[in-house]
Amino acid sequence: MVGGDRTRAFAGVAIAAISILMLAGCAESSGGSGSSITLAQTKSPTQLLRNETASRVPTAVIAEVASSEDTSIRCKTEKADPKGLMRSWKSTVTINVESGSAWRTKAVVDEMAASLVTDGWEASKGFDSAVQVTLLTSEQSAVGIELGANQPEEGSDKGATIYVSTTGPCVATAGEDSTEIRDLEGQGD
Template sequence: MVWGDHTRIAAGLAAVTLSLVCLTACATDSGAAGSGGGSKLTLAQTKSPVQLLRNEAASRIDEFIVENVDETEDLSVACKTEAADPLGLSRSWTSSVEVSLKEGSAWRASIVADELIASFEKQGWIASRGAPSAVTYTGLKSETSAATIGLTVTTEDLAAATPAKLLITSKGPCVATEGAESDEVKKLEIVK
């Protein structure tokens, strides 16, 4: 990830915007997973735009307060319960990154999250904020994107020696697949 490089952020934002516009257009054409007619959006087509959205959100965090990028995750998840979809045919691509903040910057966790949320709101995203607590979640949606963004803020716990963390998760639309054990899904979830 590129932290604080405004030229790359602008280029990345342009790529994300184009990808999300394409993702939205495809999602509109494809209809709900499993519905008939029209071209079908695939899980593979949603993967890159969702990853780019996650990376774009993470790149908006000031690099000087970041202690570590702890974990990134890229995988598909079932959209319905096992009872409703036992084979997990309706799936959504999910990409996340967990960022630990430096000890001296931990007090800023909520401020950093608010700034990140505000940067997306300026672009027309709508935020649904959870009540402030030790772990606070905010969801972001846009009428121009089939993907969503989630931001979870965990405040520093000095007694447990755990740093303040920001978890950024982007999620694509639900699409029809051949299931969690299909070649399509396995190839997309390969970790190199």
């Protein structure tokens, strides 16, 4: 739901908030390690939060949704976890910005971050460059948000993009090549 109306966005926020609070409660019940929850249980709240966050992009600046991805990722290095048993769910979307709005891409991402801060999230911003990254966390959520703005130099043949990524908590799985992971990623036999 990118650029949806505010009524749907409010409903999305409510659903995401309930899911995230439930997820946070599960993580806390295991001493914060997330070991009592499964990757399947983290998938939907992570996706919902990505969708709700992306819905904060104003419709007028969207040229197209270039790509989206839902996958599990390693939480630890290959050396620390050779079998890739500890994993997080990651949901991303990349939005191409209308050429007439490219000049304000960073401002749009700043506005999105500010609206999340108003909702109780804490933001930390990376270095200001052609690619701007803002990370958001909340004590009420086991899922983190990353917002990115790529605003190329004037005269560049590349267009501006907005990137939204959410990453769930690290949980124990059967490993990256397991049926569990293949099924969650839609690669079942």
